[in-house]
Amino acid sequence: MDNRTKILSCALQLFSTRGxxxxxxxxxxxxxxxxxxxxxxxFGSKQGLFEDIxxxxxxxxxxxxxxxxxxDNDLPLTLTKIVIAFFNFAQENxxxxxxxxxxxxSPPESDSFKVVSKFQEMLFEVLIEMFTxxxxxxxxxxxxxxxxxxxxxxxxxxYIRLYLNGSLELDDELVHKVVHQFQHxxxx
Amino acid sequence: MDNRTKILSCALQLFSTRGxxxxxxxxxxxxxxxxxxxxxxxFGSKQGLFEDIxxxxxxxxxxxxxxxxxxDNDLPLTLTKIVIAFFNFAQENxxxxxxxxxxxxSPPESDSFKVVSKFQEMLFEVLIEMFTxxxxxxxxxxxxxxxxxxxxxxxxxxYIRLYLNGSLELDDELVHKVVHQFQHxxxx
DNA sequence: GACAAACTATACCGATCGGTATAGTATATG
DNA sequence: CATATACTATACCGATCGGTATAGTTTGTC
Numbered sequence: 043m044d045n046r047t048k049i050l051s052c053a054l055q056l057f058s059t060r061g062x063x064x065x066x067x068x069x070x071x072x073x074x075x076x077x078x079x080x081x082x083x084x085f086g087s088k089q090g091l092f093e094d095i096x097x098x099x100x101x102x103x104x105x106x107x108x109x110x111x112x113x114d115n116d117l118p119l120t121l122t123k124i125v126i127a128f129f130n131f132a133q134e135n136x137x138x139x140x141x142x143x144x145x146x147x148s149p150p151e152s153d154s155f156k157v158v159s160k161f162q163e164m165l166f167e168v169l170i171e172m173f174t175x176x177x178x179x180x181x182x183x184x185x186x187x188x189x190x191x192x193x194x195x196x197x198x199x200x201y202i203r204l205y206l207n208g209s210l211e212l213d214d215e216l217v218h219k220v221v222h223q224f225q226h227x228x229x230x
Numbered sequence: 231m232d233n234r235t236k237i238l239s240c241a242l243q244l245f246s247t248r249g250x251x252x253x254x255x256x257x258x259x260x261x262x263x264x265x266x267x268x269x270x271x272x273f274g275s276k277q278g279l280f281e282d283i284x285x286x287x288x289x290x291x292x293x294x295x296x297x298x299x300x301x302d303n304d305l306p307l308t309l310t311k312i313v314i315a316f317f318n319f320a321q322e323n324x325x326x327x328x329x330x331x332x333x334x335x336s337p338p339e340s341d342s343f344k345v346v347s348k349f350q351e352m353l354f355e356v357l358i359e360m361f362t363x364x365x366x367x368x369x370x371x372x373x374x375x376x377x378x379x380x381x382x383x384x385x386x387x388x389y390i391r392l393y394l395n396g397s398l399e400l401d402d403e404l405v406h407k408v409v410h411q412f413q414h415x416x417x418x
Numbered sequence: 419g420a421c422a423a424a425c426t427a428t429a430c431c432g433a434t435c436g437g438t439a440t441a442g443t444a445t446a447t448g
Numbered sequence: 449c450a451t452a453t454a455c456t457a458t459a460c461c462g463a464t465c466g467g468t469a470t471a472g473t474t475t476g477t478c
Contacts, residue, residue: 045425060337063251067466077427079468084425088466140335146391147332149248149325159395183416189407190416192388200384203334207347210376219377227415228371228378233455255436265457267438272455276436 046084048074054095058137061144062092062154093157096145099138100161103131104168111168113175120172121221125198129212132202140206143199166191194224234272236262242283246325249332250280250342281345284333287326288349291319292356299356301363308360309409313386317400320390328394331387354379382412 043051052074056065067088071078085091110127113120132139146162148155169191177183183190197220205212222230231239240262244253255276259266273279298315301308320327334350336343357379365371371378385408393400410418 058337059339061251061340063249064337064340066464068464078466079428080426082467137337140337144332144335147328147335147394149246149252149328150395151247152249152252180417182418186416189411192392193385193408193411196384196386196388197381198384199388200380204380206335207338223377223381223415225415225417227411227413228374229368229413230370254434256434266436267458268456270437 045074045076045080049076049081049084049091050095050098053091054099054138057092057095058135058141061141089153092153096142096157097161099135100142100158103127104161104164106131107165107168111172113172115179117176117179118221118225120176121194121224122217124169124172124194125217125220128198128202129205129217132205133212136206139202143203166195169194197224233262233264233268237264237269237272237279238283238286241279242287242326245280245283246323246329249329277341280341284330284345285349287323288330288346291315292349292352294319295353295356299360301360303367305364305367306409306413308364309382309412310405312357312360312382313405313408316386316390317393317405320393321400324394327390331391354383357382385412 049070053065053070056070056073067078067081070091071081074081081091085094106127107124110123111120142158145154145158148158170187173183173187173190177187201210201212201216201220204210210216237258241253241258244258244261255266255269258279259269262269269279273282294315295312298311299308330346333342333346336346358375361371361375361378365375389398389400389404389408392398398404
């Protein structure tokens, strides 16, 4: 593993578990067994390093979600794939996903928010597009894309939060329950 | 307004809009027109001041929610009241609520998280209790309290996030839509 | 071997961090 | 008037912050 990768890996670990502001550049360099100028050689600034990490991982999530959200005239199946995509990503990058969610609610002027909000919109766009196509099959869904995408993402993130706090497992049974409740509500 | 209140008010404003870590004690004191020792006289530490603010406001939210969640054998009505309670609080304390949500996803070892997670559990408990009582009327709801509370809160916070980003208004029509979708899903 | 580009370390920069030692001024109580 | 308590300010503490000036070392190219 070359030095650049070493820095990325150590920084991801530190930022994820302690937060952007709470981690110093000195600590990252130390943890990677290198000196600060080396870090600045590769990434230019603390924020540059941070953006590199965030963009990399969120682009991967976006790719996974795009693959999952290809609508093939089977809405329950597509919904299931979408939930699984989020759950898998959250499980493979649990502390990073926690940080991602935290940054979604960062102050609008903060660097963290600016970095992350663009990707949030991209993820949202994928869901919107899927529901738009689905509305061709289900006429009653017209005009409700935004509500559906919002609710679905809210549900998913609420469950992921419980998972991150150790309250439950993101297994297949939960996926099914989430999809079912999203589709049919609470009275069935 | 005495000096203690002045400090609380200025700190709330600064913490809410810029985040706990990004605001210095010196800046708070300056913004309140006082000196640091005065601040430390009243609150002991930066964290002490922060906890005072957070506890105060989250206790208010908890009280509002408890009043809203009194189950009177009319589930749609109770759900409506709950959503309104959250929406009202988020509107009256918008930047604070944003920070609250951000702290919900802070690193588990951070001070912010410890302060806020206790209140999150209290809010959650109120919802759980309400759904437990409702299950006396709707037998099919048994054993699904946790799922319902999670989904409801996830939905509410997802909409509040859009509101905080200026994408929509938290009006009565939205309340109705949220309650309806929570109850009946997407096919109606 | 000459030279440039990429890479790395020591040692430092000014600024700011949370917090405090010290001293002073009010205010209330005896 | 004396004394104690509550409150406030000046000036400072050591530590750490993000970032860099300087210099040295490797590596590939001609």
